[in-house]
Amino acid sequence: MIGNLFISTFLSLKAHKLRVFLTMVGIIIGIASVVTISTLGEGMKKQILSSTSAMNTDVVKLHYTMQQDSEEGVYYYEEPDFSFSRIDMKKVQGIDGVKAIYPEYGNFYGGDNLQVQMNYFNIVSYLQVAPNNNAEKTFLCGRDFNESDVGKNAIILNHSLFDYDNQFENPEELLDKAVSINGYMYKVIGILEKFSYESLSQSEAMALDWTTVDSSLVSRASYNELSKSQAIKGINFKLEEGVDKHEVLAEAIGIMEESHQDVKGFFAENDMNQKEMKQMEDAIGSLTMFLMAITAISLLVGGIGVMNIMYVSVTERKREIGIRRAIGAKPRVILFQFLSEAAFITLLGGLIGVGIGYSLSMLAGGFIEIIPVMTPQIFLISSGVSVMTGVIFGIIPAFSASRMDPIKAIYN
Amino acid sequence: MEEIGEKKEPLVVLKNINKYFPAGKEKLHVLKNLNLTIYQGEFIMVMGKSGSGKTTLMNIIGFLDRISEGSYFFNQQDVSKLTENKKSEFRNEYFGFIFQQFFLINSLNVIQNVKLPCVYEKKKSGREQNELGKKYLAAVGLGDKAKSKVTELSGGQQQRVAIARSLINDPLLIMADEPTGALDSETGTEVMEMLKKLNQHGKTIVMVTHDKDLTRYATRVVYMKDGRFLEEAIQ
Ligand SMILES: Nc1ncnc2c1ncn2[C@@H]1O[C@H](COP(=O)(O)OP(=O)(O)O)[C@@H](O)[C@H]1O
Ligand SMILES: [Mg+2]
Numbered sequence: 001m002i003g004n005l006f007i008s009t010f011l012s013l014k015a016h017k018l019r020v021f022l023t024m025v026g027i028i029i030g031i032a033s034v035v036t037i038s039t040l041g042e043g044m045k046k047q048i049l050s051s052t053s054a055m056n057t058d059v060v061k062l063h064y065t066m067q068q069d070s071e072e073g074v075y076y077y078e079e080p081d082f083s084f085s086r087i088d089m090k091k092v093q094g095i096d097g098v099k100a101i102y103p104e105y106g107n108f109y110g111g112d113n114l115q116v117q118m119n120y121f122n123i124v125s126y127l128q129v130a131p132n133n134n135a136e137k138t139f140l141c142g143r144d145f146n147e148s149d150v151g152k153n154a155i156i157l158n159h160s161l162f163d164y165d166n167q168f169e170n171p172e173e174l175l176d177k178a179v180s181i182n183g184y185m186y187k188v189i190g191i192l193e194k195f196s197y198e199s200l201s202q203s204e205a206m207a208l209d210w211t212t213v214d215s216s217l218v219s220r221a222s223y224n225e226l227s228k229s230q231a232i233k234g235i236n237f238k239l240e241e242g243v244d245k246h247e248v249l250a251e252a253i254g255i256m257e258e259s260h261q262d263v264k265g266f267f268a269e270n271d272m273n274q275k276e277m278k279q280m281e282d283a284i285g286s287l288t289m290f291l292m293a294i295t296a297i298s299l300l301v302g303g304i305g306v307m308n309i310m311y312v313s314v315t316e317r318k319r320e321i322g323i324r325r326a327i328g329a330k331p332r333v334i335l336f337q338f339l340s341e342a343a344f345i346t347l348l349g350g351l352i353g354v355g356i357g358y359s360l361s362m363l364a365g366g367f368i369e370i371i372p373v374m375t376p377q378i379f380l381i382s383s384g385v386s387v388m389t390g391v392i393f394g395i396i397p398a399f400s401a402s403r404m405d406p407i408k409a410i411y412n
Numbered sequence: 413m414e415e416i417g418e419k420k421e422p423l424v425v426l427k428n429i430n431k432y433f434p435a436g437k438e439k440l441h442v443l444k445n446l447n448l449t450i451y452q453g454e455f456i457m458v459m460g461k462s463g464s465g466k467t468t469l470m471n472i473i474g475f476l477d478r479i480s481e482g483s484y485f486f487n488q489q490d491v492s493k494l495t496e497n498k499k500s501e502f503r504n505e506y507f508g509f510i511f512q513q514f515f516l517i518n519s520l521n522v523i524q525n526v527k528l529p530c531v532y533e534k535k536k537s538g539r540e541q542n543e544l545g546k547k548y549l550a551a552v553g554l555g556d557k558a559k560s561k562v563t564e565l566s567g568g569q570q571q572r573v574a575i576a577r578s579l580i581n582d583p584l585l586i587m588a589d590e591p592t593g594a595l596d597s598e599t600g601t602e603v604m605e606m607l608k609k610l611n612q613h614g615k616t617i618v619m620v621t622h623d624k625d626l627t628r629y630a631t632r633v634v635y636m637k638d639g640r641f642l643e644e645a646i647q
Contacts, residue, residue, distance in 0.1 A: 323515045328504020328532040
């Protein structure tokens with residue numbers, strides 16, 4: 001029965017190829033646009049996920065904040081009345097399941113760098129300083145660290161110092177000069193080339209360590225020296241394998257609350273990354289909503305086209321309907337026949353739309369460096385929506401066909 | 413009543429039926445107080461001028477139209493108030509229709525047309541349907557045309573396909589409304605011979621015709637005039 005229905009559907013559509021194709025255009029556009037966007041969105045999500053999961057997921061960040069998380073995302077800054085001590089760090093290190101800890105000195109980005117004050121004669125400027133990481137650097141002038149610097153205070157200045165602060169006429173004038181940082185004298189051995197954000201590709205930007213991109217560099221020994229005088233804003237700890245993150249976190253928070261009962265703020269997880277991730281997802285989500293609206297409109301237009309073509313088809317095939325009814329087709333058989341035709345048209349349109357949409361997203365993905373991802377959900381939802389469109393807009397013509405009086409249909 | 417060898421089963425019993433069609437504010441009285449009983453094995457011919465109500469009568473007997481007044485017993489069963497679904501089932505199971513204009517479905521090929529009533533019956537497997545379709549196509553002499561397009565056939569061939577289609581569900585009644593009307597006399601005779609053979613094998617046939625010559629095939633002839641049977645009109 002289904003097989004016969006399929007055959008007769010196919011035969012009657014084959015007879016009107018061009019007309020059927022034109023009817024499908026709305027559906028094709030609608031489905032193609034939703035597939036383009038959702039496969040790109042999926043690809044973007046995957047990229048973000050893989051880049052954030054590359055950043056230590058086994059690291060838990062505990063910090064102290066004056067304000068507990070507000071769901072509405074309203075934040076105002078208040079100077080913390082507390083910073084962690086070395087004793088606090090020891091206590092956290094003592095918790096079962098904690099493998100290692102390191103302090104977070106805290107700045108806007110978080111991460112492994114310090115905010116320090118630099119004096120050069122009577123010019124005062126502020127620097128972010130990170131320990132030298134042996135990564136490849138490009139120099140405006142000067143050189144990288146070498147053996148001759150061991151045991152001495154040396155610094156490579158980041159170009160950002162001159163980008164955000166125009167107290168120096170010419171960056172080169174600082175090369176080989178001594179500057180004072182937190183009371184220590186540092187020799188400027190090199191100045192980094194200006195960092196160019198524009199030339200970054202999407203994947204390079206994803207991989208970039210944003211916390212240190214603006215930082216000047218000192219040796220690990222100098223860094224440790226400088227950090228002694230810094231307030232510890234948070235404690236980051238690495239977990240041993242198989243340890244429940246939330247349990248350890250809860251214990252650490254408990255210990256801190258126990259030890260510091262007179263503070264006004266809160267001890268909590270610093271989940272900046274997760275928040276950023278969520279913001280990203282929200283942004284994609286609202287973009288998706290917008291595109292869904294566009295899709296809905298094109299499906300509506302396509303659906304009306306289907307309804308129109310089905311009415312034409314029913315009218316043209318009145319006699320056929322009458323004959324089928326005369327030899328025993330029940331009204332619902334006629335209904336299903338026309339419904340399945342409508343659904344077949346829109347499904348075909350939907351599948352073409354999926355193909356076109358995926359090709360488009362591959363093309364667009366090439367420009368914005370996102371590899372689109374086609375998930376089974378995207379495929380099933382697109383096909384499902386296509387069939388639904390056919391059924392919804394085909395039902396009225398199909399119903400009118402099924403209600404026809406056989407004699408009037410035959411002789412008209 | 414039940415004499416041996418004389419047993420007659422009434423298949424169709426129409427009692428005092430009237431049929432009106434709406435015509436503007438008036439009603440058109442098309443069938444006027446008709447009584448008709450059709451027995452199994454009969455080959456009845458209905459004759460009469462155009463517009464006398466023959467087709468309307470055929471439609472009523474074949475559950476394609478409903479009566480305005482009166483009663484209709486089919487196979488001993490009161491069928492004046494059947495649902496659309498039930499009427500579809502009855503048409504499918506008990507009736508074979510042959511029309512003047514053949515009324516095949518052009519988008520289907522010959523065998524698909526022939527087995528369509530069987531498809532709607534939903535009782536046989538696809539294979540059985542095909543077998544049966546081939547058998548009836550062979551019976552009307554078109555065994556080699558199964559896969560042909562309907563439009564490639566001559567008028568006489570198309571009517572034979574329609575006859576095969578009307579037979580495939582082994583109906584109780586064949587309803588043929590001017591089956592030779594669109595054929596030349598030679599092919600018309602072929603079709604009539606076919607119907608005659610069917611009747612000889614026990615099929616009950618009701619046929620409308622204008623052609624007086626064809627009445628020789630009939631076991632009974634009724635004449636219609638202005639919605640009445642003529643002998644009643646005379647009475
Ligand atoms: N559906 C209809 N609506 C209105 N009038 C009809 C309809 N069908 C038939 N008639 C009228 O009923 C009369 C009988 O028609 P019909 O049964 O087709 O006659 P015949 O088959 O004997 O030529 C004619 O006057 C015709 O115009
Ligand atoms: Mg007629």
